[in-house]
Amino acid sequence: xxxxxxxxxxxxxxxxxxxxxxxxxxxxxxxxxxxxxxxxxxxxxxxxxxxxxxxxxxxxxxxxxxxxxxxxxxxxxxxxxxxxxxxxxxxxxxxxxxxxxxxxxxx
Amino acid sequence: xxxxxxxxxxxxxxxxxxxxxxxxxxxxxxxxxxxxxxxxxxxxxxxxxxxxxxxxxxxxxxxxxxxxxxxxxxxxxxxxxxxxxxxxxxxxxxxxxxxxxxxxxxxxxxxxxxxxxxxxxxxxxxxxxxxxxxxxxxxxxxxxxxxxxxxxxxxxxxxxxxxxxxxxxxxxxxxxxxxxxxxxxxxxxxxxxxxxxxxxxxxxxxxxxxxxxxxxxxxxxxxxxxxxxxxxxxxxxxxxxxxxxxxxxxxxxxxxxxxxxxxxxxxxxxxxxxxxxxxxxxxxxxxxxxxxxxxxxxxxxxxxxxxxxxxxxxxxxxxxxxxxxxxxxxxxxxxxxxxxxxxxxxxxxxxxxxxxxxxxxxxxxxxxxxxxxxxxxxxxxxxxxxxxxxxxxxxxxxxxxxxxxxxxxxxxxxxxxxxxxxxxxxxxxxxxxxxxxxxxxxxxxxxxxxxxxxxxxxxxx
Numbered sequence: 001x002x003x004x005x006x007x008x009x010x011x012x013x014x015x016x017x018x019x020x021x022x023x024x025x026x027x028x029x030x031x032x033x034x035x036x037x038x039x040x041x042x043x044x045x046x047x048x049x050x051x052x053x054x055x056x057x058x059x060x061x062x063x064x065x066x067x068x069x070x071x072x073x074x075x076x077x078x079x080x081x082x083x084x085x086x087x088x089x090x091x092x093x094x095x096x097x098x099x100x101x102x103x104x105x106x107x
Numbered sequence: 108x109x110x111x112x113x114x115x116x117x118x119x120x121x122x123x124x125x126x127x128x129x130x131x132x133x134x135x136x137x138x139x140x141x142x143x144x145x146x147x148x149x150x151x152x153x154x155x156x157x158x159x160x161x162x163x164x165x166x167x168x169x170x171x172x173x174x175x176x177x178x179x180x181x182x183x184x185x186x187x188x189x190x191x192x193x194x195x196x197x198x199x200x201x202x203x204x205x206x207x208x209x210x211x212x213x214x215x216x217x218x219x220x221x222x223x224x225x226x227x228x229x230x231x232x233x234x235x236x237x238x239x240x241x242x243x244x245x246x247x248x249x250x251x252x253x254x255x256x257x258x259x260x261x262x263x264x265x266x267x268x269x270x271x272x273x274x275x276x277x278x279x280x281x282x283x284x285x286x287x288x289x290x291x292x293x294x295x296x297x298x299x300x301x302x303x304x305x306x307x308x309x310x311x312x313x314x315x316x317x318x319x320x321x322x323x324x325x326x327x328x329x330x331x332x333x334x335x336x337x338x339x340x341x342x343x344x345x346x347x348x349x350x351x352x353x354x355x356x357x358x359x360x361x362x363x364x365x366x367x368x369x370x371x372x373x374x375x376x377x378x379x380x381x382x383x384x385x386x387x388x389x390x391x392x393x394x395x396x397x398x399x400x401x402x403x404x405x406x407x408x409x410x411x412x413x414x415x416x417x418x419x420x421x422x423x424x425x426x427x428x429x430x431x432x433x434x435x436x437x438x439x440x441x442x443x444x445x446x447x448x449x450x451x452x453x454x455x456x457x458x459x460x461x462x463x464x465x466x467x468x469x470x471x472x473x474x475x476x477x478x479x480x481x482x483x484x485x486x487x488x489x490x491x492x493x494x495x496x497x498x499x500x501x502x503x504x505x506x507x508x509x510x511x512x513x514x515x516x517x518x519x520x521x522x523x524x525x526x527x528x529x530x531x532x533x534x535x536x537x538x539x540x541x542x543x544x545x546x547x548x549x550x551x552x553x554x555x556x557x558x559x560x561x562x563x564x565x566x567x568x
Binding site: 034035036037038039040043061064065068081082085086088089090092093094096097100101104105106107 | 337339340341342343345393438440441442443445446447448453456501502503534537540541542544545546547548549551552553555556559
């Protein structure tokens with residue numbers, strides 16, 4: 001049971017302020033040696049990131065549907081369709097994930 | 108004949124070796140019991156001397172059976188050094204059973220840092236906390252009456268050792284003490300009742316006393332608290348707390364007059380409370396306070412650097428026996444609480460206990476919800492709790508999230524110490540959630556592709 005403070009033991013009040021500060025500094029130093037884990041992407045840019053990825057995703061979705069509508073059966077290329085579908089779904093998927101995170105639903 | 112004598116002497120020797128109480132002696136004992144709030148704090152300073160021939164590695168602390176049930180925490184420290192240069196060394200304390208306990212006495216075993224050599228003395232400071240030990244008498248009071256309680260204890264410290272000199276002090280919250288049992292020499296000075304000094308008391312001596320005094324401090328008792336800590340690796344820790352709160356003092360009888368309560372607040376409802384204080388972590392955001400009806404707006408949040416304070420009021424003031432149920436939730440950033448251990452595992456470092464100040468929690472359940480894909484959970488706690496594992500299904504879950512459930516009874520604010528929950532997690536599992544969303548959108552595109560490509564004409568053009 002190292003470095004686990006046993007709570008607010010009232011005897012602490014008998015100690016001098018200087019030794020209390022020393023003890024607090026020691027526990028802060030111990031905490032700094034442990035590596036904190038955060039989100040891989042900074043939380044502050046979630047809203048911006050969601051707007052941009054969703055915008056790009058919607059643009060490519062628009063391209064996909066326009067391609068479907070304007071091309072005829074003969075000069076339709078399956079590769080083009082699948083490629084744009086994949087890219088659009090990737091952007092839309094990540095965009096909706098960041099949208100969920102930005103609105104507070106931390107999935 | 109000789110065999111019988113031999114068996115008898117072996118039996119006596121065995122008896123003496125089992126009862127490990129007879130080679131220690133308490134030279135001086137001073138006990139200060141603080142009765143200011145409904146949580147009774149008792150500080151025991153013992154000067155223990157080894158009068159036997161063998162070194163003593165530990166000693167026993169005895170408690171009467173009525174106190175053992177309500178004992179929430181026992182801590183011991185060894186004091187070395189003098190006035191300004193005192194050092195305090197925490198000692199290991201465990202509950203133990205003794206085979207020859209008189210009258211169902213309960214024991215705690217305190218292990219010394221170094222075994223006490225014969226002739227040596229050591230000074231120990233023991234803190235023990237009792238809950239539900241103040242019995243309201245009268246048990247039912249009207250709105251304008253003050254709350255009076257009984258505290259039952261012994262003027263002489265119960266101990267398996269001989270105590271040469273001892274004194275007990277009781278500190279009451281106000282100068283109004285209706286009565287106290289007189290065990291010579293006992294006297295009262297203002298808020299302090301002094302029993303002692305008593306000389307040369309035999310082991311297991313007990314002198315029951317009752318102190319009947321006024322205690323109007325808020326008797327906030329949380330009957331049940333469920334705290335859910337949800338870890339999300341995308342950057343936040345969401346804590347949701349479900350409270351079932353009650354006033355644990357003298358029950359309210361008669362009517363509740365709002366006019367009296369508001370006009371003569373100092374006399375009316377002196378033992379009731381309407382404001383509660385919760386101490387939250389420093390960088391807290393999105394705090395909500397609501398109950399089954401909806402949001403409760405009577406709250407104030409003050410954020411700070413070391414801690415945040417949420418001062419909130421239930422929908423009505425609480426008198427004896429009244430209940431309030433509510434939910435408090437808040438969010439804290441993940442990097443303050445989740446760390447990486449040297450062996451590669453991740454651990455959550457959070458504070459145990461209840462954030463409300465000066466409250467007793469009868470039944471506390473802490474659920475730590477680990478993200479999907481976490482394996483091998485384990486906990487590190489400074490005291491014993493009941494542990495369990497559950498599964499919770501939440502947003503974008505396939506196999507569910509592992510929940511570590513910690514359950515403890517009789518929790519006091521001294522239990523607010525950090526604890527750790529370790530688990531292994533491969534960062535690649537974080538991509539499972541966006542992958543699920545990507546595949547959902549891709550399915551929509553493939554469906555529209557299929558619709559465009561499928562030729563449903565009966566007649567070929």
